[in-house]
Amino acid sequence: MKPRNPIALLALLWASSPAFALDAQVAGALEKALTCQQAPLDSRDDAVKALFKANGIVAVDHDEDGLIDLEYHLPQPVEVLGVPISTLWYRGDSGAVFYAQATGDQAAFVGRTGVQPVPKEDLATSGWGRGQYRKEVGQASDDPPFPDAFFVGTDSASPPGTFYFGCQVFDG
Numbered sequence: 001m002k003p004r005n006p007i008a009l010l011a012l013l014w015a016s017s018p019a020f021a022l023d024a025q026v027a028g029a030l031e032k033a034l035t036c037q038q039a040p041l042d043s044r045d046d047a048v049k050a051l052f053k054a055n056g057i058v059a060v061d062h063d064e065d066g067l068i069d070l071e072y073h074l075p076q077p078v079e080v081l082g083v084p085i086s087t088l089w090y091r092g093d094s095g096a097v098f099y100a101q102a103t104g105d106q107a108a109f110v111g112r113t114g115v116q117p118v119p120k121e122d123l124a125t126s127g128w129g130r131g132q133y134r135k136e137v138g139q140a141s142d143d144p145p146f147p148d149a150f151f152v153g154t155d156s157a158s159p160p161g162t163f164y165f166g167c168q169v170f171d172g
Contacts, residue, residue, distance in 0.1 A: 099166025
């Protein structure tokens, strides 16, 4: 009996395993949610949970009994607004943030997206402390009193060459 080629065997196993490339609909929905064009994807919803499972997205609920504190891990990076992302968060209480960590040139991203520097007195609440730049999306009303905002920035835990971006939603 001939010895088997282990590389060919691994290639065969890899080719027959399910490949989790995000479908275009999911990638588009992530981009729309990150740019405040639709509601965030909530993995506690059964339909979203099934969609994530079908696309190999791992969702972790850090607070199963209370506030929104979800973390999503994509099976492979996907490009959104010209930068790769692979981890997203959805956190909230009275309002919420849906954001991703991106790899790339933050200054170039800021220039492409048209966000503006946040006044120093507003930094603590901009993107929950992660948004040094922002752009209001939509209009303020009586409820909510603030418009949604697209934000870009870093925090003290940001590795070099990475930054956050996403949508901050106010619910009054």
